[in-house]
Amino acid sequence: MKTVKVGGGSFRNYEVVVGRGLIAQAGDRIAPFVRGRTVIVSDETVAALHGPALAEALARAGIRSETVTVPPGEASKSFGELERLMDRLLATGLDRKDVIVALGGGVVGDLAGLAAALYMRGIDFVQVPTTLLAQVDSSVGGKTAIDTPRGKNLVGAFHQPRLVIADIDVLATLPERQLRSGWAEVLKHGLICDPAFFNWLAGPGATGVGGDAAALEHAVVRSVEIKAAIVGEDEKEAGRRALLNLGHTFGHAIEAELGFEEAALAHGEAVALGCCMAFRYSAQQGVCDAADADRVEAVVAASSLPTRLSQAGGFSADALLARMAGDKKAEAGGLTLILANGIGSTFVSRAEDPAKVLAFLREEGAV
Incomplete structure (x- = not known):
């Protein structure tokens, strides 16, 4: 305990x-x-x-x-x-x-x-x-x-x-799918600020997604430690707490387009997909090594979580962008995204160009 x-x-x-x-x-x-x-x-x-x-x-x-x-x-x-x-x-x-x-x-x-x-x-x-x-x-x-x-x-x-x-x-x-959905948030915590934790989750800790109690206990404790440290600094998301939304701006937009139908996509599945998209977008913008984006996708896929838009359904790029523009983190016409310099190194970008994001969504398979 x-x-x-x-x-x-x-x-x-x-x-x-x-x-x-x-x-x-x-x-x-x-x-x-x-x-x-x-x-x-x-x-x-x-x-x-x-x-x-x-x-x-x-x-x-x-x-x-x-x-x-x-x-x-x-x-x-x-x-x-x-x-x-x-x-x-x-x-x-x-x-x-x-x-x-x-x-x-x-x-x-x-x-x-x-x-x-x-x-x-x-x-x-x-x-x-x-x-x-x-x-x-x-x-x-x-x-x-x-x-x-x-x-x-x-x-x-x-x-x-x-x-x-x-x-x-x-x-x-828990049903297996719900356990995997929660595992997405565990992976997210490693991606935000703890590469050693992410490496453990991708290696010996991967038994947690299959229900191993010891691995789950360590994963929960470390995730809570990470979140507690961030929340203690920034309760109301004026600054660093926004990092906890890695994957969520893309993910929430996808969920909203699906009408929050858990049968179509559970929240954690949307977060997993959103994390992959955030790393690919970061790589596209030249702030993250493409090898890191590829590794994130591989680890997420190994956890039987979605990594590509096509796994969630067909989407309109314009509709997804409109959902993202309505996100509570958006400011003054610019999109706020949590982006990555690499695994375990993320930052808040508060003025992403909607045109660049729209082009990325189309590259991702939205029409």
């Missing part, structure tokens, strides 16, 4: 606890933050798998709880589902002493976290992520959001959790 501290000058410190068998310990770990009771927010699938164990752990610690569920899938990150969740929370009579516990993947964490930020102008919440993607990325750093038809995560708030409990054992219940 390993504990990673997250925090900085602008927000209180909290812990991310990573290890095995942690749901059974959740009550004792959450108890210091509960002055009243808890409401567990989960999706219907995760609630059936892990809800009883969490409720039992809370009860052993003397914490009253009840469970509210939402439908599984990205469609729950919507105004309609947020409104329904808020109404159900109000019906429970929660007050400011109470705590929301988000039990699930990134969708549940984002939705429950935003509800916690809005409920009575903000109450405490705890993240208990049950997917690899949520454990290494969305549960850490305080970003909460819902999607709109115009794009992903465009309506949200920064609301830091009190605690994150990442139980490696729950990952054994």
Whole structure:
């Protein structure tokens, strides 16, 4: 078991606890933050798998709880589902002493976290992520959001959790595709700033994508350490935190064009494809060695993740560019992209020429 501290000058410190068998310990770990009771927010699938164990752990610690569920899938990150969740929370009579516990993947964490930020102008919440993607990325750093038809995560708030409990054992219940989707975010962390970590992921650590618990635990811990260091410097993405969006500007545009249909492309798959595109674009612009872009593509492909637009479907270059222009990082008509000088060395480019990006998208196979 390993504990990673997250925090900085602008927000209180909290812990991310990573290890095995942690749901059974959740009550004792959450108890210091509960002055009243808890409401567990989960999706219907995760609630059936892990809800009883969490409720039992809370009860052993003397914490009253009840469970509210939402439908599984990205469609729950919507105004309609947020409104329904808020109404159900109000019906429970929660007050400011109470705590929301988000039990699930990134969708549940984002939705429950935003509800916690809005409920009575903000109450405490705890993240208990049950997917690899949520454990290494969305549960850490305080970003909460819902999607709109115009794009992903465009309506949200920064609301830091009190605690994150990442139980490696729950990952054994994940379908292979979800595990691979989370692995994309793990690879992303190595690509951003840790070439040695990326080399380990491409070598002995590659067993993690197949479900090896020891490799997964190390991958989660190192990913959280990387993200915690960046978030501690820049909570609200005024500078360095934007690096965590490597692959996301391309990826979010692709997801939006597909209507956020996870059957077509899961979020991590879009990020993997986006990372490959960001490295190829960097190579095309002469800021990155083409050999690095080729290696990224080879490692991503070895993880059974998409590397080319054609693997996701047919796309209009103009439509993708319009989605990218509407990204929340775009500024003053220029596109903001996370580009690479090489593996483990990335930077924020805030004024990329849309015409160059459009030409690149067409070279990538968009029409």
